Amino acid sequence: MRLDFTPEELAFREEVREFAARAAPDAMRRKVRDGEELTKDEFVAWQRIMQARGWAAPSWPREHGGTGWTLSQRHIFEEEMAAADCPQQAHFGLSLIGPVLYTFGDEEQRRRHLPGILSGDVWWCQGYSERQAGSDLAALQTHAVRDGDDYVVNGHKIWVTYAHWADMIFALVRTSREEKRQRGISMLLIPMDAKGVTVRPIETIDRNHQINEILLDDVRVPVANRVGAEGAGWGYGKFLLARERGVGATQRRLRRAVERLRDRLRRAPGPDGRPLAEDALFADRLTQLEIEVIGLEVTVLRVLAELEAGHEPDARSSMLKIRSAELLQRITEMAVEAGGTEAMPFVPLDDATLPPGAAHAVRNYLYTRATTIFGGSAEIQRNVIARQILGL
Amino acid sequence: MDFSLTTEQQMLSDSVARFARGGTEASWATMAALCWTAIAIPEASGGLGGSAVEVMIIMEGLGRGLVAQPFAESCVLCPTLLTELGEGHRPELQGMASGTLRAAFAGAEAETRFDPLNPRLRAGRRPDGWILDGVKSFVPDGAAADHFLVTARTGSEGPSVFRVPRDAPGLEREDFLCFDGHPASRLRFTGTALPADALLGAEGGAGPAIELALDRATAALCAEALGAMEALREATAEHLRTRQQFGQPLAGFQVLQHRLVDMFLACEEARSMTLLATLRLEAERRERIRAVSAAKARIAQLARSVAYQAIQLHGAMGMCEEFTVGRQAKRLIAIGMLYGDADHHRRRFACA
Numbered sequence: 001m002r003l004d005f006t007p008e009e010l011a012f013r014e015e016v017r018e019f020a021a022r023a024a025p026d027a028m029r030r031k032v033r034d035g036e037e038l039t040k041d042e043f044v045a046w047q048r049i050m051q052a053r054g055w056a057a058p059s060w061p062r063e064h065g066g067t068g069w070t071l072s073q074r075h076i077f078e079e080e081m082a083a084a085d086c087p088q089q090a091h092f093g094l095s096l097i098g099p100v101l102y103t104f105g106d107e108e109q110r111r112r113h114l115p116g117i118l119s120g121d122v123w124w125c126q127g128y129s130e131r132q133a134g135s136d137l138a139a140l141q142t143h144a145v146r147d148g149d150d151y152v153v154n155g156h157k158i159w160v161t162y163a164h165w166a167d168m169i170f171a172l173v174r175t176s177r178e179e180k181r182q183r184g185i186s187m188l189l190i191p192m193d194a195k196g197v198t199v200r201p202i203e204t205i206d207r208n209h210q211i212n213e214i215l216l217d218d219v220r221v222p223v224a225n226r227v228g229a230e231g232a233g234w235g236y237g238k239f240l241l242a243r244e245r246g247v248g249a250t251q252r253r254l255r256r257a258v259e260r261l262r263d264r265l266r267r268a269p270g271p272d273g274r275p276l277a278e279d280a281l282f283a284d285r286l287t288q289l290e291i292e293v294i295g296l297e298v299t300v301l302r303v304l305a306e307l308e309a310g311h312e313p314d315a316r317s318s319m320l321k322i323r324s325a326e327l328l329q330r331i332t333e334m335a336v337e338a339g340g341t342e343a344m345p346f347v348p349l350d351d352a353t354l355p356p357g358a359a360h361a362v363r364n365y366l367y368t369r370a371t372t373i374f375g376g377s378a379e380i381q382r383n384v385i386a387r388q389i390l391g392l
Numbered sequence: 393m394d395f396s397l398t399t400e401q402q403m404l405s406d407s408v409a410r411f412a413r414g415g416t417e418a419s420w421a422t423m424a425a426l427c428w429t430a431i432a433i434p435e436a437s438g439g440l441g442g443s444a445v446e447v448m449i450i451m452e453g454l455g456r457g458l459v460a461q462p463f464a465e466s467c468v469l470c471p472t473l474l475t476e477l478g479e480g481h482r483p484e485l486q487g488m489a490s491g492t493l494r495a496a497f498a499g500a501e502a503e504t505r506f507d508p509l510n511p512r513l514r515a516g517r518r519p520d521g522w523i524l525d526g527v528k529s530f531v532p533d534g535a536a537a538d539h540f541l542v543t544a545r546t547g548s549e550g551p552s553v554f555r556v557p558r559d560a561p562g563l564e565r566e567d568f569l570c571f572d573g574h575p576a577s578r579l580r581f582t583g584t585a586l587p588a589d590a591l592l593g594a595e596g597g598a599g600p601a602i603e604l605a606l607d608r609a610t611a612a613l614c615a616e617a618l619g620a621m622e623a624l625r626e627a628t629a630e631h632l633r634t635r636q637q638f639g640q641p642l643a644g645f646q647v648l649q650h651r652l653v654d655m656f657l658a659c660e661e662a663r664s665m666t667l668l669a670t671l672r673l674e675a676e677r678r679e680r681i682r683a684v685s686a687a688k689a690r691i692a693q694l695a696r697s698v699a700y701q702a703i704q705l706h707g708a709m710g711m712c713e714e715f716t717v718g719r720q721a722k723r724l725i726a727i728g729m730l731y732g733d734a735d736h737h738r739r740r741f742a743c744a
């Protein structure tokens with residue numbers, strides 16, 4: 001047993017560290033540090049930087065334009081990028097639909113869609129949820145009816161992140177009604193500019209526009225845009241959800257998030273005029289968070305080691321998602337607590353200015369409430385563990 | 393022991409409920425017309441001389457209906473401050489009672505965190521009055537206020553309070569909305585010259601009045617939180633009963649039932665704590681401080697956990713600005729931070 005990386009892996013860490021130190025423009029790095037959302041242009045620019053370095057797709061195999069890195073290398077990569085305040089790569093194309101396409105898509109689909117994901121030129125969004133189909137995704141009603149070489153799609157999708165930025169959506173739709181609801185579902189790739197696609201913004205409690213409702217009204221989609229077999233979409237959807245929940249960038253970002261929180265506490269005035277970092281109550285809670293992040297980090301390493309040894313990904317990814325979401329919620333919560341009433345001002349009126357960083361801290365705090373809701377809620381993840389690991 | 397409402401109090405409670413449901417326009421003018429603005433002001437100063445229980449009833453109703461009016465500040469905190477400073481005869485109080493004049497309390501500063509008794513803002517003497525320099529970083533409802541009650545330090549020990557009209561020279565105001573949608577302002581005083589009678593009460597002697605005024609406002613906020621918590625608990629129960637997933641109402645999942653039970657327990661505890669704070673406002677100082685700070689410390693925690701649960705159990709809908717759930721949750725989180733967060737009040741309780 002050992003808890004350390006090999007000399008080769010450590011050399012790799014040096015290589016990434018060197019790149020990470022210079023890769024992101026200062027403005028981008030500052031945004032990451034302050035927890036500010038990147039613009040679409042910035043995400044695209046960042047993807048170009050990564051592609052220029054040959055690291056467009058850290059998690060993809062070589063033959064599809066990826067780095068072909070081992071899981072340990074990817075882990076090291078994520079850690080170093082996080083430590084240097086580099087942005088995360090937009091994940092809908094790279095982590096979600098890309099792998100589905102190179103695993104289940106046909107040659108033509110790979111040729112058409114993978115390059116745009118690697119270059120950042122094509123933005124993807126994920127169309128799964130519907131009003132009546134949230135946790136119970138198999139209840140989805142949006143249906144596609146065959147008409148010659150096309151499907152005609154009708155229905156709606158909701159809570160779709162960055163649909164207003166997207167060029168393409170990968171959507172789960174019902175192509176037939178079966179006894180078992182999961183059976184009649186297919187995955188379609190739909191251009192967002194297709195006739196009959198309407199995107200409506202939804203404002204969230206962080207007063208941001210990130211998620212949307214999409215109305216699909218007689219949208220014609222070529223049958224060639226179906227991924228894999230008709231009625232097999234549920235399996236691809238699950239494949240993809242496992243990736244969304246699995247060992248991801250978020251867990252590697254927690255350590256840095258705690259460090260930034262510590263910085264914040266050093267600057268914030270506490271009771272008695274001393275910095276908040278010296279306040280016993282805050283210092284104790286920060287230490288607690290730090291220790292819990294370490295616990296998660298080691299768990300991540302254990303899961304990684306199992307995957308590298310060839311184990312299939314399983315419900316353990318749910319455990320990582322639960323813990324990282326809950327930790328992120330507490331870290332962002334404490335950043336707002338640290339501000340006291342200085343954290344309250346949110347929207348400046350007329351030419352007022354806000355305390356530096358206040359709005360970002362609150363925005364992250366409020367948005368982060370969603371991390372236990374999306375991609376399978378914390379309750380659903382617990383159900384999965386109960387069933388699949390504990391056999392209950 | 394008796395926690396029941398009198399007939400009049402029950403009527404007030406019903407009337408607040410109608411108001412908050414939008415049965416009547418939930419405006420300041422309506423609150424004034426219903427004489428609520430006068431309720432916490434002594435009769436000698438032109439008010440109705442009501443008790444803390446009436447204030448609690450009104451605030452609980454406002455919280456339940458998510459009404460954003462500065463009742464706690466303008467009708468409880470500021471009038472208390474004036475009367476406790478021996479300025480009960482001031483004509484401003486009549487205006488505040490009739491709702492035509494609004495005051496805001498300018499106490500918070502970035503450097504002093506939640507400590508209201510050691511302001512950094514300086515008040516210097518000049519031959520015919522005072523001159524103020526410094527910043528008040530967080531003044532709830534500053535934009536709508538006709539005048540500010542500003543805490544400051546002078547040459548002497550202890551804080552003083554000054555009355556500053558909104559158009560005073562050398563006073564700059566920046567307005568913003570807080571994350572809960574409530575307005576607040578930052579005030580910057582640069583050589584703001586004030587007449588001698590701008591000082592309220594004795595120089596350096598405002599500490600006890602500030603403490604009592606904040607305690608009354610804090611108890612009022614506890615009641616607002618209670619109302620909002622109850623509303624969220626009911627909305628969440630209703631959502632779980634009606635929302636179907638996996639072919640059954642969410643309320644059928646036992647783990648969610650238990651969450652609702654936890655929300656219920658939180659509401660009950662919050663009610664106890666609100667009553668404790670409210671019914672001890674007239675007690676001697678130490679007992680009052682322990683009651684109010686215990687209540688605020690606990691309610692800050694309970695309110696936040698109810699807010700989080702309500703969002704979580706509503707799923708993505710709970711994240712939407714459009715629905716009341718998320719906005720009410722944000723208000724609860726904000727209340728937890730106003731006039732001292734849980735840390736601050738635990739400390740104050742322990743040191744009292």
Ligand SMILES: Cc1cc2nc3c(=O)[nH]c(=O)nc-3n(C[C@H](O)[C@H](O)[C@H](O)COP(=O)(O)OP(=O)(O)OC[C@H]3O[C@@H](n4cnc5c(N)ncnc54)[C@H](O)[C@@H]3O)c2cc1C
Pocket residue numbers: 125126127128129131133134135136158159160161162211370373374375376377378379380383635637638642645647648704705706707708709711
């Ligand atoms: C910010 C944000 C971004 C999103 N982005 C996307 C996106 O890009 N694409 C997309 O398709 N979707 C997206 N979603 C939707 C997300 O996947 C759903 O919100 C999620 O699946 C939960 O569904 P729901 O909101 O309908 O809640 P519901 O399923 O109605 O759940 C409500 C509550 O009940 C609980 N619950 C439900 N079933 C059970 C059970 N069996 N046992 C115990 N508890 C249960 C849930 O945990 C939750 O607390 C996003 C959501 C958010 C908030």
